[in-house]
Each structure stands twice: as structure tokens, then as C-alpha cells.
Amino acid sequence: MAKHGGWAGKVLRVDLSTGKISTENTIEKYKDFIGGTGIGYKVIWDEVPSATKPFSPENKIIFGTGPLAGTGAPCNGKTAITTLWPTCWPKPLVASGHMGGHFAAELKYAGYDAIIIEGKSEHPVWLSIEDARVELNDARRLWGLGIRRTTYEINLQMGHEASVAAIGQAGENLVPMSVIINSVSHSAGGGAVMGSKNLKAIGVRGTGSVYISGKKEEWEKAIKFHLSLLGANNQHVVPSSPQPWAEYYSPGSRWISSKGRNWEASRPPIETGSCDPHNLNRIAYRSNNAVFFLGNDAWKYTVRGNGCTGCPIRCHTILRVPSVYSKYAIPEIGQNTCGGLNFGRAFFKTFPDGPKSQTSIEACMVGMHFADDLGIWNNYGLLQRDFQKLYYDGILKTKIDEKEYKSYSWDKFEKGDPGFLFELLPRIARKDGELATALGMGTGYMLERWGISEEDWKKDPALQYWKMGHPRHHSNEDSGQIGVIINTQYNRDAQCHSHTNFIRNGLPIEVQKRLASELWGSPDAVDATLAYTPMNIYKAKMAKWSLLRKELHDALALCNWMGPISASPLKERGYRGDDSIESLLYTLATGDKKSCQELDHVAERILLLHRAITIRDMGTKEMRTMHDTIPDWVFEDIKDKSPFSKGTNRMDKEDMRIAMDMYYEEMGWDKKTGAPTLETYRKFDLGDVAEKLKQKGLLP
Amino acid sequence: MIKECSKAILDSIRESSKSGLLLPEKEIFSKFTQKLVKSHEQIRDDAIKAMLDEVISSNEDITVLYDSIYCRYYYSALTMTEAYARLLLLKKENSLHLMASIIRENSAKYPRPIPITVFQNFPFELRQDDILLCINKMIELQEYEDIEQVTTSIGNLFFYSKRYLDFDYAMMLAEWEDVGCIENP
Amino acid sequence: MIMNLNFSRRQFLKVSGLAIAGISALSSLGVTYGMAEVIIITEQAEGLVIGDPTKCVGCRRCELACTEFNDGKASSTISRIKINRNLQLGYLGLYTGKCDEGKWGIGLIIQDICKQCPHPVPCADACPNDAIVIKPPINARVVDSDKCTGCKMCQRSCPWDMISFDSDTNKATKCFLCDGKPKCVEACPAEALKYVRWRDLSRSVPTRISPTSVISQEKIQACMGCHK
Ligand code: SF4
Ligand code: SF4
Numbered sequence A: 001m002a003k004h005g006g007w008a009g010k011v012l013r014v015d016l017s018t019g020k021i022s023t024e025n026t027i028e029k030y031k032d033f034i035g036g037t038g039i040g041y042k043v044i045w046d047e048v049p050s051a052t053k054p055f056s057p058e059n060k061i062i063f064g065t066g067p068l069a070g071t072g073a074p075c076n077g078k079t080a081i082t083t084l085w086p087t088c089w090p091k092p093l094v095a096s097g098h099m100g101g102h103f104a105a106e107l108k109y110a111g112y113d114a115i116i117i118e119g120k121s122e123h124p125v126w127l128s129i130e131d132a133r134v135e136l137n138d139a140r141r142l143w144g145l146g147i148r149r150t151t152y153e154i155n156l157q158m159g160h161e162a163s164v165a166a167i168g169q170a171g172e173n174l175v176p177m178s179v180i181i182n183s184v185s186h187s188a189g190g191g192a193v194m195g196s197k198n199l200k201a202i203g204v205r206g207t208g209s210v211y212i213s214g215k216k217e218e219w220e221k222a223i224k225f226h227l228s229l230l231g232a233n234n235q236h237v238v239p240s241s242p243q244p245w246a247e248y249y250s251p252g253s254r255w256i257s258s259k260g261r262n263w264e265a266s267r268p269p270i271e272t273g274s275c276d277p278h279n280l281n282r283i284a285y286r287s288n289n290a291v292f293f294l295g296n297d298a299w300k301y302t303v304r305g306n307g308c309t310g311c312p313i314r315c316h317t318i319l320r321v322p323s324v325y326s327k328y329a330i331p332e333i334g335q336n337t338c339g340g341l342n343f344g345r346a347f348f349k350t351f352p353d354g355p356k357s358q359t360s361i362e363a364c365m366v367g368m369h370f371a372d373d374l375g376i377w378n379n380y381g382l383l384q385r386d387f388q389k390l391y392y393d394g395i396l397k398t399k400i401d402e403k404e405y406k407s408y409s410w411d412k413f414e415k416g417d418p419g420f421l422f423e424l425l426p427r428i429a430r431k432d433g434e435l436a437t438a439l440g441m442g443t444g445y446m447l448e449r450w451g452i453s454e455e456d457w458k459k460d461p462a463l464q465y466w467k468m469g470h471p472r473h474h475s476n477e478d479s480g481q482i483g484v485i486i487n488t489q490y491n492r493d494a495q496c497h498s499h500t501n502f503i504r505n506g507l508p509i510e511v512q513k514r515l516a517s518e519l520w521g522s523p524d525a526v527d528a529t530l531a532y533t534p535m536n537i538y539k540a541k542m543a544k545w546s547l548l549r550k551e552l553h554d555a556l557a558l559c560n561w562m563g564p565i566s567a568s569p570l571k572e573r574g575y576r577g578d579d580s581i582e583s584l585l586y587t588l589a590t591g592d593k594k595s596c597q598e599l600d601h602v603a604e605r606i607l608l609l610h611r612a613i614t615i616r617d618m619g620t621k622e623m624r625t626m627h628d629t630i631p632d633w634v635f636e637d638i639k640d641k642s643p644f645s646k647g648t649n650r651m652d653k654e655d656m657r658i659a660m661d662m663y664y665e666e667m668g669w670d671k672k673t674g675a676p677t678l679e680t681y682r683k684f685d686l687g688d689v690a691e692k693l694k695q696k697g698l699l700p
Numbered sequence B: 001m002i003k004e005c006s007k008a009i010l011d012s013i014r015e016s017s018k019s020g021l022l023l024p025e026k027e028i029f030s031k032f033t034q035k036l037v038k039s040h041e042q043i044r045d046d047a048i049k050a051m052l053d054e055v056i057s058s059n060e061d062i063t064v065l066y067d068s069i070y071c072r073y074y075y076s077a078l079t080m081t082e083a084y085a086r087l088l089l090l091k092k093e094n095s096l097h098l099m100a101s102i103i104r105e106n107s108a109k110y111p112r113p114i115p116i117t118v119f120q121n122f123p124f125e126l127r128q129d130d131i132l133l134c135i136n137k138m139i140e141l142q143e144y145e146d147i148e149q150v151t152t153s154i155g156n157l158f159f160y161s162k163r164y165l166d167f168d169y170a171m172m173l174a175e176w177e178d179v180g181c182i183e184n185p
Numbered sequence C: 001m002i003m004n005l006n007f008s009r010r011q012f013l014k015v016s017g018l019a020i021a022g023i024s025a026l027s028s029l030g031v032t033y034g035m036a037e038v039i040i041i042t043e044q045a046e047g048l049v050i051g052d053p054t055k056c057v058g059c060r061r062c063e064l065a066c067t068e069f070n071d072g073k074a075s076s077t078i079s080r081i082k083i084n085r086n087l088q089l090g091y092l093g094l095y096t097g098k099c100d101e102g103k104w105g106i107g108l109i110i111q112d113i114c115k116q117c118p119h120p121v122p123c124a125d126a127c128p129n130d131a132i133v134i135k136p137p138i139n140a141r142v143v144d145s146d147k148c149t150g151c152k153m154c155q156r157s158c159p160w161d162m163i164s165f166d167s168d169t170n171k172a173t174k175c176f177l178c179d180g181k182p183k184c185v186e187a188c189p190a191e192a193l194k195y196v197r198w199r200d201l202s203r204s205v206p207t208r209i210s211p212t213s214v215i216s217q218e219k220i221q222a223c224m225g226c227h228k
């Protein structure tokens, strides 16, 4: 038995250039970074020199799970994929994506906490992991196939239980906007990095166990406690319509089950019903993201929920839409969650029958059909917004030649005919033509290629473009300055949901403020949406907490789309969640006793290392001005309402300056440069990291 | 007999709460008077009343609510919240009053405007035409002069009370919920 | 109450033709017998877990509850309810060309659950060590791990492939209905599992594998004792 529970104990290292396969001891080498992104950043810092290009053999791609992956801890399906991010502009920097599904659990059962892929194979290969048996297999016959077919063929060889993470044609063709997908619909970026290494897929089958260190009775109690605090998707804790058991409701909640609302495409249909939060056997009926995003018509097509290992929420909805088979000859069944459901429909400005119509659902089906087989990424919706802007502003016409322009049916596009996606999406994956190639590069590189200034993109608030080639992801629209701070920190769109899950949880502002004062020291940490107040220290604390919990979740392999448990649906608890649930689960699973402060300390070390890699690879310590930038639209309002008046997301420049000061102060980073200080690195046992940065003059 | 009957009253209140309904006093009377008459006992309304009082005083979860003409309704807090019980009561009153109360409460408490779908969906289940009719009536009536509406960019109607939200604020909140939240999952 | 029927050959010959003999409730509690004594289960189980595939959302929380709360470790391989193997490509799967179920098909996920077979109980009868016994009061067919030698004969004999093998303990393990409080049922977030009064599903559910049925000489004789 492993010395620690939770961890599988080994990290697998596969050198594709030499074919060498080896293992490392997770505890000895990576325990201080827990797992997930922690292992990813550590490898990038230690082993990938700055100035490495994403597609060069020297880049590495790390598939990291964590000690809670594969256990019964709710919502533990994530594999963090860390690498040099090919859409990060103007210079690729470290970033990570988060792939759900069943890959993480299977990898743990096979005996590994992470896989480090390095080098480049001479010809296409796929990696098979069957417990201790790890092999590279010829993938020349798989090359050119979509993700579906690839998965099928690998399962044929490895058996039904194997989980397969594969790239499609987009990844093979080194389209930077590409993903890796397992279990039908669970994706994360980095497809082209795998493609550049000639690695088509990883199939994993594990027959072992993940051990729980604590007493099984205590573990059972902890799990049930955690489950009792869960809400619906995104930890929304009130239902969307009044329910007998509920005191509150919120039409914007993802808890949309109700009497009379059925999974109608199930045979026979199944009623979602009232779903009292005390009934833990009905958690899976609370959310239906297809309905949430596509509208009430989607009930007709709902077969059921689906999702990752061990997660009762089921944010991926399986849909059966027979009309797409007759109209487009694509499968009538499809599944995905938010971004994936929106993928196809978001290209179109209008549909003939309205925004949440039958046609929009068909566009969703066509979009999923292509995106999840070719393996295309949407950059959190920026791909689609870019496309609309390029077309409707007439930019596109000036950038591609007439012949190519005419090869697209623009009338179909304008009308909102999903058939248009048949023309566009496969071409993106094939880099076929100027338009498709440019779109596939990601926004930053596309603009550069076409000689458009980034400033132009930053000026248009409709694009929601933030920086470095990526859009905002829960910024000022989600919690004022807190969201802004969070959005300055990463090298892709910020993947942090800690703050938005709280802000959108559906409780009245008074209750939110009460919870906020318990969590972050003052009710002033949160504002009502669109009624922001000037910056204060508690907001800085909440921003820091949000980031740390994101990193902690990514390291433990918990889903930050469902955590932290900052509120609960339970009236008898005063709607309190439990801030220390991560520490409870971590301690019981691993046997390594850590309080929630101690875990946050580790999370801060991980975030700090991410910062250090970014500083090293940017070659400057001037993070405040060069990296942590805020687009101008944050400081504007269409009606020119002044900042902090009701009804605007507009922030104030001076106030945001104070906000960043407070944040840097909370983090122990130099306020002038935004770079962490030597003391701070030392405090988190990253003195050696600081030394290296010092040699390069990158300490403040 | 009395004991049995109290128990049956208690059960029927809890049962109806469980299925999401209030139990009107009238119903209790008619149901249990009949029952007792059958058992050939002389029973008067005040005996049932006494039993009801007994049920309330000895069971913390049983709560009574009054409607506008002082009719009594019972529910059990074990399976129904007060908020929901009050809402059911409102539902029994005229739709104008119902809608205005819901709109005001949302504007004051959360704060937010609410989409028309709230009234179309469970538990209100009003028809769109009826909702619009109500809203149009409200415009003419002094007591509802605070109720306002906004339309989002994708054409959906939201309602709010201007006592608590001004137009811009309501507009932006509606747009955020209807469009923003979907585009920013 | 009659529990496991323990037939010693000598005893059996003596009483053959008479009523059932050699009854002991202790057998399931770990009392070992010589090679000459055999256990034939004739009692029916009291309970059964059944699954509703139309509701299963493939979360595997049942597998996790089964193993974490009973064994203190998470593992779908030793789980005594089986989701993972049908999850992606369906029950019949790739090799029959019928992979239209599961996540990659129509989304139907079939839970594989032990049928708590009636007499003759294939797994128990195949066990050369009499390690599969019934456990009162539910009479679930359970592996007596003290007797199990890890030979995997039971695994090959269950037509539904419901015997798991724990490579840590080197013992077989199977659904024991959690002594009447099934953890899997409690864990399911979709009400897709139910704990019901036993009924015979062994004739209704298509088998999954062609079992290798090897019954020891002693057991055959015991069979013939009753079925002359
Ligand atoms: S393991 Fe198989 S043979 Fe044994 S009782 Fe269960 S279903 Fe029947
Ligand atoms: S009843 Fe118990 S032993 Fe049987 S499958 Fe369910 S959890 Fe496992």
C-alpha cells in the first residue's frame, strides 16, 4: 500500500524522441505542489527553458491529476493540461486547460498522478497505459481521423473500460485553436502541442485503486457532508423558480428542475421535479445546461445529464435532436456543456426563428458534431465574436481574396443557416484558405497576420477581448474589481470560477453580504451586480482567495466550476457553505494533515510559481505594466454612466490602480512592478526560484 | 376519537404541504365534520376548531396564514417554506396583486428585474396573454404605478418596480441575465 | 432457519434420500470444513439491487461508494456494481458491433448488478473452496474471504461477470448487498438504483459472458443427492 492515500504515487514520463518511458515518485518530487497544475508548473519551470516555442520538441505537455481524482470526493474529474500555450500572444507563455471526463480517474487507477510528455516522435504514435504496461504504438493509421473514430479504434484495442484522450485533425495540423478530448465531450486546449509531438492519443486503463488514508466511516461522513452542501451547476444554491422547499429563487440559476419539467427524450420521459436539497438522490436532476443555454425547447430533446467521474451535477446534457439527422446527416445524439453547447450557435447573429429557437438548437448540434470531432477550441467564445466582427465590419473581405471569399455561402451565414458550419469548421481544422488559417491561429496571431492592431480589438466592448489573445472570463461583469484583478493574472482567459460561483449563486444580496463577511472579513467584499462600490481591502482578500482556491482545485483535481463551497442551499445553515471542505477531503484521503490555511499556502506557492515562469519567459519584471493589463472598455460605459453608479460595470482607472496595489500587497508582491519579492518567494520555499530570477535581474 | 382525529388533521396538513399545497381551513372542516358525523358522534365546528388549535400548539411545524378576507390556511414548515406558502396565498388573490408583489419583492431584495417567464413557469403558470393584460391594467392603476417593464436586446420582457430600481439599472440587469450570463458561461 | 447447506460426503451418503442435512448457520461466519464437505445454497436472497438504465447519468458514484465505504479505497475494478465497462460503448460493446449504447451511442448506461442468483448459484457452485456462502438475514451470496484462495473460478462462472477480484488482497469479492443497506443505492444522485425484494432476474437479463462452469465432484454428488 502506498505510504500516502490519495496519490497514486508515481508520475509517468514519456520521452517521444527516444521512446524512453520512466516513472518518478510523486511524493518525493511533487508533494509540495500537490498535483495538477502544480506538477505542470514545476516541470515547466525546471525543465522547459524560456524562449522555447510551443511546437518545438523542447516544450512539454503535462497531464496532471491530483490526490482527489478517482475518489468519491464530489466533482473530481479534472485533468489539468499544462504547457506553453500556443494562442498566447505575442509570445507563448505557460498556461493550463482543464479536461473533465473519466480520464483522470482511470489514470489514477492505473497508478499515475500525472503524465509528462516530452520530445517529439518521428512518426505518429499513440500512448497506451495499462497499469504498469506503458507502450508507444504506431498511429500512422489513426492520423487524419477524427476524435470519435480514433477513440473507437483505441477502445477496440484496449477494451471498453479504457479512457481515451485524443486530438482531431485540428491538433494534427498544428492549428493553435485546438483541443484534446476524452469521453465524447470533455476538452482542454493544447491539441496542437500534442500534434506537434506526433502524439495522436493517450489511452489509459487502470485496474488498481486509490487508497483513502482515513477511516472509511469518516470518509463516508465527509463525502455525505460535502454532497449535502452542493447546489446545482456552478454551485448555484437556489432554484430558478419558486419551489415548496425554497425560501429564495433566482431566474438566472442553473438549478432549473421543477415539477412539469421533464427529460422528454428519455423513454419514457422523466420528471426532474422539485429536488429538495436534502434529497441527495436527486442532485443529478437539478441542472440541465442544455435548457439553461439553449432555452426551454431543449427539454424536448433532453435524454439525460452526463459528466465527469464522481460528479453528481451532470453539467453535460445529452440531447437527441432527430431533425439534424434528416437535415444534415449528422448523428441525432450529442452532448456538451456551456461552451460546447454554444459553439455552433454563437457564430450566427440571428436565426430565422429567433435566438433560442429550433434552428439555434440545430446549430448547437452541428457545432458540437464538428468541434468535438475535429477538436477545435473556441477561446471562450472569442472565436465566434471575432468571426462576426470580421464579417459585419467588412474587415474579412479586405483580408482574403475574392475567390476564397466567394467560396463561402455568406447568405447562409447571414440567414442563420447551421449548414454554413459545414463550410467553415472543417476548413479551420485543415487550415484550408486564408480565413480558416487565420481564425485557427487565435485572436492575437490573427490580428498580427492581418496587420490589425490589438488596440482596435480592445476598443470594441462587444468583443470582450482582454489581452494576450484571449477574452475576459468572469471579469468586472461578475464582481467588479475582483473579476478585473483575476483577469489580469493569467496568460490565457482566466479560468477562475471561485468568485463568479459566489456572485451568481442566486441568494439575495443581504445574505451574500452576511456570508461574505464571514468568509472575507466584511460584507463590503461583495457588491450587488451592476452596483459596484469603490475598492476596499476585503475585495482584495476575496480576489486572492478566489485565485488560490482555483489553483488548489486544479492541483487537487477538484472542479473549480463547482467550487469552492462558499454557500449552500441549506436554510438551516443560514446558507453557509464550508470553506474548509478541501482540507477535510485532502487530509482524510492522503493522511497528510493540512488545515485550510496550510492548503491555501500550497496553492499560493503554485500561483507564485506560475508568476515566476511568466516573469522568466517574458523576460521582464514589469508585470504591472506589461502583463497585468486591463483593456480600456473596462473603464467605459455605452451610456457614459459614471463608475459606481447603478447599472454600469464601468470601473474607475484610479480606483483600479488602488485595487491592484491592494492585491499586490496581499500577495506580498512589489507594488511598482507587480513582481513577487525575494521574501515572498522565500516564504513559500521558492528561494531557488528567486535566485534564478535574481541572476536575470527579474526580482523587484 | 378526538386524538385520532387530531392526528388525521395533522397528517393531512403535512401531506398537502408535501405535495406543495396549502390546506384551507374550510377543507379541514368539511372533511372532518363529515367523518365525525359518520361515526354518529355529535360534533360541532368548535370541536374541530379546538382540535386544530391543539394541532398548532403541539406541533411546531404547523403554521397558519390568513388571506385578505381572513380565511385561514395551514402548512407544515417541514416541507414548505413560509416564503412559498405566502406565494401560494398570493396566487389565490388577483393576478395584479400577485404580480406586483413578486415584482416588488425581487426588485427590493435581490435586487433584480424578473423575466416574464417567471409568471409563465411553475408555480404561477399564467398565460402570456393574461400576463400582458395584467401589466396593461397596472399602467392605469395608481396603486401599481411603480411597476415598469424593459425589453432586452433579444426581445424578452422583464418587470421591475421603480421604487427600488431605476430604468438604467433594471435594463442592464435584465440584459445581463438574459444575454450576458449566457454568453459568459 | 436454513442457511448454507453443508454436505459432508460421508454424512451425505448416510442421509441421502432423506431431508436436507448438515445445516449450519456458522458456515458463513468462517467456520472451515474439510474438502469432503460442500455447501449448496438453496435459500433465496431477501433483497436485490436493481438499476434503471434510463435514469443512470454515468457518474459512477455507486462504484465509488461500493468500494470506498466498504473497502476504504476507490476502484471501479473491485466495485461490485459495474458502470465503467458499459459507460462509453455500451453493454454489448465493440466486439459484437453493437456499440450503440453508452456515452458514444444513445447515452443509455446499463448498470451491471449481481442477480443474487437462486439455487443453483453459479458462482457459489463453482467455488472449489465453498467460499461463497449466504449471509443472514438478507441471505446475500457473499465471499467468505477467509476461505477464498483467489483461484478466480467464481469469476469465470458468473454469466453476468459480476465477480470482482481484488489484487491487493488476492481475493474475490462480490455484491453482499451491504448487509441490507446498499451503499450504492444510497449514493446514486439520480434515483437510478433501487433496493427491492428479491426476484429472479437471472432468467430475464441476457448473460454477458459464456461462463466456464466447473463444479467439483463433491458438489455434483450433492446435487444428485436431491435430484435423483
Ligand atoms: S455473482 Fe453472478 S453468479 Fe453469483 S450470485 Fe451474482 S450474478 Fe449470480
Ligand atoms: S449493495 Fe453494496 S456491495 Fe452490492 S454493489 Fe451495492 S454497494 Fe456494492
Ligand code: SF4
Pocket (backbone or CB within 6 Å): C051, C055, C056, C057, C058, C059, C060, C061, C062, C063, C083, C111, C187, C188, C189, C190, C191, C192, C193
Ligand atoms: S450512481 Fe446512479 S447514476 Fe451514477 S453511475 Fe451509478 S447508477 Fe448510474
